[in-house]
Amino acid sequence: MRSLTFLLVALLVGGIVFALALLTRNEYVLFAGFVVLQYIVLATAWNILGGYCGYVNFGTAAFFAMGAYSTVALHKIGANPGRYLEGTFAEFLMPLLPLSIPTLVIIGGLVSALVGYGMGYLTLRLRGVFFAIATLAMAVVLQTLVINWDFVGGSRGAYIIRPDSVSFAGISLSYIQYLFLVMLTLAVLALWAARQIERSRLGFGFATIRDDELAAEASGVPTLRLKLMATALSGGLMGMAGAPMPYYIGYIEPSAAFGLPYAVNSIAMPMIGGTTTWIGPLIGAILLGTLQQVATVTISSVVNLLIVGVLLVGFVIIAPKGIVGLVQDWQRKRSQP
Amino acid sequence: MTQPLLQVKGLSKRFGGFVALDGIDLDVAPGERLGLIGPNGSGKSTLVNCICGTLQNETGSVTFEGRTLDGLTASRRTHLGVARSFQLPRPFASLTLVDNVRIPLIYTVAPRAGILARTTLQVDERCMELLAMVGLDSKARRWPRDLTQVEMRKLELARAMAAEPKLLIADESMAGLSHSEVEEIIALLLRLNGQGITIILIEHIMRAVMSFSQRIAVLVSGRKIADGKPDAIVNNPEVVSAYLGQ
Numbered sequence: 001m002r003s004l005t006f007l008l009v010a011l012l013v014g015g016i017v018f019a020l021a022l023l024t025r026n027e028y029v030l031f032a033g034f035v036v037l038q039y040i041v042l043a044t045a046w047n048i049l050g051g052y053c054g055y056v057n058f059g060t061a062a063f064f065a066m067g068a069y070s071t072v073a074l075h076k077i078g079a080n081p082g083r084y085l086e087g088t089f090a091e092f093l094m095p096l097l098p099l100s101i102p103t104l105v106i107i108g109g110l111v112s113a114l115v116g117y118g119m120g121y122l123t124l125r126l127r128g129v130f131f132a133i134a135t136l137a138m139a140v141v142l143q144t145l146v147i148n149w150d151f152v153g154g155s156r157g158a159y160i161i162r163p164d165s166v167s168f169a170g171i172s173l174s175y176i177q178y179l180f181l182v183m184l185t186l187a188v189l190a191l192w193a194a195r196q197i198e199r200s201r202l203g204f205g206f207a208t209i210r211d212d213e214l215a216a217e218a219s220g221v222p223t224l225r226l227k228l229m230a231t232a233l234s235g236g237l238m239g240m241a242g243a244p245m246p247y248y249i250g251y252i253e254p255s256a257a258f259g260l261p262y263a264v265n266s267i268a269m270p271m272i273g274g275t276t277t278w279i280g281p282l283i284g285a286i287l288l289g290t291l292q293q294v295a296t297v298t299i300s301s302v303v304n305l306l307i308v309g310v311l312l313v314g315f316v317i318i319a320p321k322g323i324v325g326l327v328q329d330w331q332r333k334r335s336q337p
Numbered sequence: 338m339t340q341p342l343l344q345v346k347g348l349s350k351r352f353g354g355f356v357a358l359d360g361i362d363l364d365v366a367p368g369e370r371l372g373l374i375g376p377n378g379s380g381k382s383t384l385v386n387c388i389c390g391t392l393q394n395e396t397g398s399v400t401f402e403g404r405t406l407d408g409l410t411a412s413r414r415t416h417l418g419v420a421r422s423f424q425l426p427r428p429f430a431s432l433t434l435v436d437n438v439r440i441p442l443i444y445t446v447a448p449r450a451g452i453l454a455r456t457t458l459q460v461d462e463r464c465m466e467l468l469a470m471v472g473l474d475s476k477a478r479r480w481p482r483d484l485t486q487v488e489m490r491k492l493e494l495a496r497a498m499a500a501e502p503k504l505l506i507a508d509e510s511m512a513g514l515s516h517s518e519v520e521e522i523i524a525l526l527l528r529l530n531g532q533g534i535t536i537i538l539i540e541h542i543m544r545a546v547m548s549f550s551q552r553i554a555v556l557v558s559g560r561k562i563a564d565g566k567p568d569a570i571v572n573n574p575e576v577v578s579a580y581l582g583q
Contacts, residue, residue: 201443201444204432204436204439204440204443205440205444207429207431207432208429208432208440210431211428211429211430211431211432212427212428212429212430214391214411214423214427215423215427215428215429216412216429216440217390217391217410217411217412217415218389218391218411218412218415218420218421218423218497219412219415219440219441219444219445219496219499219500220412220415220416220440220441220444220445220500221412221440221444222410222412222413222444223412224410276431
């Protein structure tokens, strides 16, 4: 399927999902759906570096939190611009404030992409487990910085009072409906971007890095440049997923924004779905995300990580290439005489 | 005298206290077939790695077509025209054979062509030509795991050739192959040399080195102990003593 056709089909499917979510007239469906969509973006973003390039990133939560905290900082400035902005700069910015959610998403993405690029520059000479540890360390360093940054609430956290409704394209939507729509659009764009990468020159380059970096270099692939692009792209998408978060829950604090579930889920979802194609993280995120939401309301939210752990161990043993790998193997066996 | 295609001057490389290469000087003329021999641990692969940019030399310099390669990444050197095959085949396991060969084409040859970059169709055709050259065109859509040892080595050579190099370094391309398979690879390398590609052959199979090389350089314990015509090398007492342990 051609790129534009895929995007149109994905947008159409997204539109149907949004219409169905509205038809349920149940706000919880939107709340839960938002989380699943957020995980689709996170898992897809993780897969760009982890699945396509083979570099395991334990720092998802850091990129996610960077997006969330850039929203907090910009929201605070937007709520009281006279206090924080002065001179010509203020005159230029005042009419733009408060910033819309799509703008915050873009800014959050840029901030996280920049952090990703910086982290990549410092750590991408490391490989395997050393790189993974470095990303984990980066998350801890950034969390410590945020805890000590009073402007965004420090360890106390920060509250964001969101409006009740928003007018979008002439239609009045409740704010949760609006956030759901933003995250749905983001998920569609993330999947489209991942699919584009997979079938491009860049995707081939990423695959060679995953398979054999030395041979990739010998074939003319500029591996360091490609890895930097992967960390920036991956980090940027994670930041975009985190940007609407403060509006979604209304309160954000470091231990939640840098929470373990983000790091664990964004690794587990592509692993369960399959890491070599764009559809793997989508399958994993829908399956695991939905299961977690169901477990939250039927058993307890504490069970979530247990579910992830058990499924991950199960898949690593039974289907190390994920659900997509299982299907591909089955198709290959069927096609053989 | 023609300017050498590759010029290695006073090249040294240490790994901690171990001196892998010690002041190597080596010139390779355009279109030449050079054999590089030496016992295990003599520094042949380290020298190749320093020329190709996998390792960076500590002292000395590597010059290619009059341009210094020192400090350049391996990919940059490939762009400039230095290609290699690996001692142990290193195919891209998740890519089909045709895509393995496609990588140097889209990352080296197409950017070199700039605005005249090849179209997808031309790249596909070229991939098939390269696979046909090594007799792997019938397996173009298969994966490297489906290949035999000799086919794997042929794929290595096809991938190296896809970068359209001026210098090809074949690092033990015949190790573990049968007599007829060795002949097959030699014939292939001679064909490539016939197309104007300079070749450095690193090999333990003396029969292959002798029949292929116009000149042979001998490394022992990181030093070059001899450099000359094959006939002169086999009769060189220092080579005989060091290489054959007599």
